[in-house]
Amino acid sequence: MSENDESIAEELLLEETGKIRNNRKIDRILISGISILWAVFQLALPKFLILDSVSTRAVHLTFAVVLAFLSIPAVKKPLKKLKFLHRIDYIPLSDMLLAFVSIGVILYIILDKGGIASRSGMPNQTDYIFGTSTVIIVLLAAYRMIGPALPIISILISTYAFMGPNMPGIFAFKGVSLTKYISQISLSTEGIYGIPLDVSANTVFLFVLLGALLDKVGAGQFFNDLSFSLLGKYKGGPAKASVVSSGLSGLISGSSIANVVTTGTFTIPLMKKAGYPAKIAAATEVAASTNGQLMPPIMGAAAFIIAEYLGISYIEVIKAAAVPAFVSYFALFYITHLEALKLGLKGLPKADLPNFFKTVKSGGHYLIPLGMLVYELMVMRHSPKLSAFNAIMVLFVVALVQEIFRSNKRGEGFVTGLNNGIKLITSGLINGSRNMMGVALATAAAGIVVGVVSMGIGSMIVQIVEVLSQGNIFLLLFITAIASLILGMGLPTTATYIVMASITVPVIIKLSAVYALNPVAPVAAHLFCFYFGILADDTPPVGLAAYTAAAIAESDPIATGVQGFIYDLRTAVIPFMFVFNPDLVLVGIDNWPEALLIFGMACLGAFAFTSLAQGWFLVKNRWYELPLFAIITVILFFPGIIPILFKLPMESRYYYYGIGLILYGVVYLMQNVRKKGELAACMSE
Structure with missing residues (x-):
């Protein structure tokens, strides 16, 4: 990888994490100090600090907005006459003032809490000024941190709310007044300060912080080494190890781009060394990194919002997401095997791989905080935020002990080790806060969309979407998937999910009750939007994860994105199932037993679909085998389709797995005969 390609990948990561203005020491101290304060505030909430929900959300948002204005320039490209808008070498006075003003504007909802409550629905002039300013500041900060897409959507849907009475036909509705808009969007918990921001403030931050701390203490490299020590020697080993290491790293990063940069700089060169073309190596890393947010027990911010929207525990979301997530990763693992077969590749030599026992010995302690998190969530049944808090406390101890041990081993003494441990923890707190800016601002800006939809537009949008889909649940799902992919090109996963869920989930549930083979479970409808929001990260022509991996692999970014999307078709088919x-x-x-049966058959169904999409099973597929793979896929994913179509008892649905397995066996026998024939032909030559 050339220095230029590496700098492109690093630049994309810097933009995502807000680590751009790092040149001046005073700027680094200011931004780091605010980041640490934010992290300390969030750590105090589960056990030590009692605040009402509005105050918690407002303070959380204040930190995110201030950091965004101080860390990110107003425009990405320099302007000749307005150079201060693109200052990356220092924080200009204008951004300092904007950050300072933002504190008073956003905290107004706390400072005049009693007055706002007494004037509920009847804001005075001061409310109008601060309420309007809050909307503007949130949109400006979101624009800096996550780009123009979400602010534009928020402005368009807000404009639509005011213009409702003047819209034609089915697009017309009674509209909203400025009074109602400001009251709901800026001065209540139905808009900016709504459920998405509450989840960001009370739950997501601690999980992101846990991930940042794990990454800082060295868990990411440990997962990499562990994966390669186990799988690197097998056929296509580097790609298989990349899938596992990216899946494990996805537990702690929560970001496709960060995952690619962290693991890809190591895995992509090794895949190329093993014989994978640059495009294939990059696409494999992208597909693995993109799916990191699907992996329980630490999933993306949207998973926590799903729990809040549905009023269920996070454990129930994890339970619902488990089978699809693991099936998706097993299928990607299978893809790497097929690619290795097609390319005739072998594994890496043992000398190039880390030793398994040495790896576990040197980094096994990183599993302690993750084990603590799983224990807290699954056994103790504590809330997600308390579970994350306790896991972080354990990680603090692990980090300090690790650095003290290493320092003593180098002969530097206890005090030096303790200082190193504190520095490591401090750096992790800073990174955690910076990683949260995008999530906090995405949830706040998306809250504008949710607030407007709940003011009467929601029922009208349901009618519009129903008309567009012509009452066809399949067409509706296709429209939702495409819209999520398009929105996701410019929005973070969380924002894409919130926007699509607020618009399409009610319609999916309503139409499925009338037209679908089975009524759609609410959690399945929400996960459908979540999945396609994630897949947008490598959807060409924008997919930033694909651009990052392409820069590392020195491959064409569009070709990489297309190849990555082909690999992600196995993930795209799962939500439809x-x-x-x-x-x-x-x-x-x-x-x-029943869950494991469903999981095992779904894995085989995903393998069948992968063979269909890749055009390869034991040998290259023939045209008449393609419909067989399609039928096998449907039956193994959804055996209930047979009793539904033929009006048979649903209780016997699992018996129909047998039909799929028999067809799988038939295809295997056909291809095995061909494979032996091809080998015999090669031997005779």
């Missing part, structure tokens, strides 16, 4: 088959999200499934 679990929407119609609630068994895949374990709705009503409460015993391990």
